[in-house]
Amino acid sequence: MSTPKHIPLIETKKLCKSYFNDDLETPVLFDIDLVIERGEFVAIMGPSGSGKSTLMHILGFLDHHTKGQFLFQGEPATKMDEDTLAKIRATRVSFVFQAFNLLPRTTVFQNVLLPLLYHPTIPAAEREGRVQRAIEAVGLSERSTYLSNQLSGGQKQRVAIARALVTQPEVIFADEPTGNLDSASGTHVMAALQALHRAGHTIILVTHEQSTAEHAERILKIYDGKITDDLRSFKRRHAKDGITIEK
Amino acid sequence: MRDLLQTASKGVTVNRGRSLLTMLGIIIGVGAVVLMTSVGRSMEGVILGQISVLGPDTVAVFPGNQGPEGGNSALRPDFDSLTFADADTLAQLDTVTDVAPVVFVSGNARYGTEESDPRIVGSLPGYYENQTVEAALGRLHDESDERTARSVVVIGSDIAEDLFLNQSPLDKRIEIANKKYTVIGVLKPVGTQFFQNADERIIIPFSTAIAVTHRTYADMIVLKAQGDLDLVLADVTSLLRQRHGIIPPMDGGTENDDFLIRSAAQAQEILGTVSLGLTLFITMIAGISLIVGGIGIMNIMLVSVTERTREIGLRKAVGARRRDILLQFLIESVFLTFIGGVIGVGIGLGLDYVLATAVGKYLDNYTFEVSIGAIVLALAMAAATGIAFGIYPARKAADLNPIEALQYE
Numbered sequence: 001m002s003t004p005k006h007i008p009l010i011e012t013k014k015l016c017k018s019y020f021n022d023d024l025e026t027p028v029l030f031d032i033d034l035v036i037e038r039g040e041f042v043a044i045m046g047p048s049g050s051g052k053s054t055l056m057h058i059l060g061f062l063d064h065h066t067k068g069q070f071l072f073q074g075e076p077a078t079k080m081d082e083d084t085l086a087k088i089r090a091t092r093v094s095f096v097f098q099a100f101n102l103l104p105r106t107t108v109f110q111n112v113l114l115p116l117l118y119h120p121t122i123p124a125a126e127r128e129g130r131v132q133r134a135i136e137a138v139g140l141s142e143r144s145t146y147l148s149n150q151l152s153g154g155q156k157q158r159v160a161i162a163r164a165l166v167t168q169p170e171v172i173f174a175d176e177p178t179g180n181l182d183s184a185s186g187t188h189v190m191a192a193l194q195a196l197h198r199a200g201h202t203i204i205l206v207t208h209e210q211s212t213a214e215h216a217e218r219i220l221k222i223y224d225g226k227i228t229d230d231l232r233s234f235k236r237r238h239a240k241d242g243i244t245i246e247k
Numbered sequence: 248m249r250d251l252l253q254t255a256s257k258g259v260t261v262n263r264g265r266s267l268l269t270m271l272g273i274i275i276g277v278g279a280v281v282l283m284t285s286v287g288r289s290m291e292g293v294i295l296g297q298i299s300v301l302g303p304d305t306v307a308v309f310p311g312n313q314g315p316e317g318g319n320s321a322l323r324p325d326f327d328s329l330t331f332a333d334a335d336t337l338a339q340l341d342t343v344t345d346v347a348p349v350v351f352v353s354g355n356a357r358y359g360t361e362e363s364d365p366r367i368v369g370s371l372p373g374y375y376e377n378q379t380v381e382a383a384l385g386r387l388h389d390e391s392d393e394r395t396a397r398s399v400v401v402i403g404s405d406i407a408e409d410l411f412l413n414q415s416p417l418d419k420r421i422e423i424a425n426k427k428y429t430v431i432g433v434l435k436p437v438g439t440q441f442f443q444n445a446d447e448r449i450i451i452p453f454s455t456a457i458a459v460t461h462r463t464y465a466d467m468i469v470l471k472a473q474g475d476l477d478l479v480l481a482d483v484t485s486l487l488r489q490r491h492g493i494i495p496p497m498d499g500g501t502e503n504d505d506f507l508i509r510s511a512a513q514a515q516e517i518l519g520t521v522s523l524g525l526t527l528f529i530t531m532i533a534g535i536s537l538i539v540g541g542i543g544i545m546n547i548m549l550v551s552v553t554e555r556t557r558e559i560g561l562r563k564a565v566g567a568r569r570r571d572i573l574l575q576f577l578i579e580s581v582f583l584t585f586i587g588g589v590i591g592v593g594i595g596l597g598l599d600y601v602l603a604t605a606v607g608k609y610l611d612n613y614t615f616e617v618s619i620g621a622i623v624l625a626l627a628m629a630a631a632t633g634i635a636f637g638i639y640p641a642r643k644a645a646d647l648n649p650i651e652a653l654q655y656e
Contacts, residue, residue, distance in 0.1 A: 062649045062650050062653075082568070086568040086569075089563070089565065090566020091566070095564050097653070101560075103561070117567075118562070
């Protein structure tokens, strides 16, 4: 009896990305070969302009690659239409951004609710409970009626994490999530991401800081659009005061 | 859909002042549509009221070619063109009944110390028939009064009130131009006719009026048409032309005539056309206001899309499809125009009510009219404006690239 063929969660083959301005081509990523398995915590690390954010946007279905292959659970992304991509963004991936990107003049509750408004299968009756659990998980239950501009940077990023986990996606992408935070708040956020990883989510973290990247179990170094290193994080950092995620 | 409506309402209410200013054009446009169609309906009621008492088959023949609006008949060149013999001949036509020549008598009416300024009409008993008036008290004058040129009067209800207050006017003697008349009847109130108060008239026998004024011509001949009105008008015209030796021009025009024929139906048609023309004119202006308002909406929606570019990027990043964003912004613009429309309807109806209350005191039959059709049409037009002018900004929002939108500064 043959074992079924193993299909990784994310796989790229010779993936390239160029930006075009009129006829001028600016290549950003070159021949990226990459496999990310379910449940991994991967940091993509590199200096500014190295292409790490672009790679994350492609892997998160926010942007298109120009050459090569990108397979999500074996399915080539190039064959997906806009609605399918939107559905994947609604159900299987989510994002934590450096600039938080919370809706202004909107409460914590409504910010966390936002992805559920576009989720095709979670019924409206379940929304409130899910939002409350997500807010509780990041320790902001008492602030769920606060407006987003009444929160500190660390709290805003925790709201963004609650928003990312409310749909229980398979992959959470975090783009410089500690970039706008002081070190204490940054530690909190990293602890939250590690807790999400322990709960079974695949985490893909983009950062230019070695110390932040060391919270991951695997570090991909990227330089001038090419992956230069793919390392196990042997001295992995563990942030305390994480969040409570039910497995 | 509920989520979309909530999101759209939040988008509109978050900038209340701006939303309200944006809605102004729509509010004015819709308010004007509702107000003008309601005023149009109310005026229609007034016009119909002016004429319906008479009935559409009442016909009046005036001397000269300028019509009753031509001013004082004594100053017109053909003021004496209608003779009593014309009236007698017209009475012989099969197609008319109740032919009554009219002579106006000048002077005030006085009873004791009370004085009134009525329109004094000398005419035959047929006048009551073709003017559709009845006696509320006493009787109308008849042939026997005509034969003996009796000094009797039938007075309008307002004159009765002016001169006699709460007393019964019957058999009282009133004085008109130094001559005493006995009141034999009071007319039922009829309100205004052709914008003149018909209850402020006094009717005396035709023979008495001639005796007083020594007149040989009529100020007007009134009659009732039987059967097809156009045929009757043609009959009357050809008879009078024949009697007056008038040769009409080749095209059959009326410029050679020394008389003018008006029917209540014609008057109704003219007034109706004027009223419709005015309504259409104002509605057109309201339409322009809606277009201007719509451009304002489009402008502000484009500003809103630019302001909320990052929000649009975020919504796409968390799974919003192109059509979700399109609908969100489209609903927002329709929301703006629809709310503007509702406010406009409220203001239009409010102004209409105030106007109706004020004008209703002076014009009988002017009542507060609400046209549900006009309201529905105005709201539909407002919503359509929202769609027409919201589609471009909404498409612009929906077509944004999520990454570019998220990184927008």
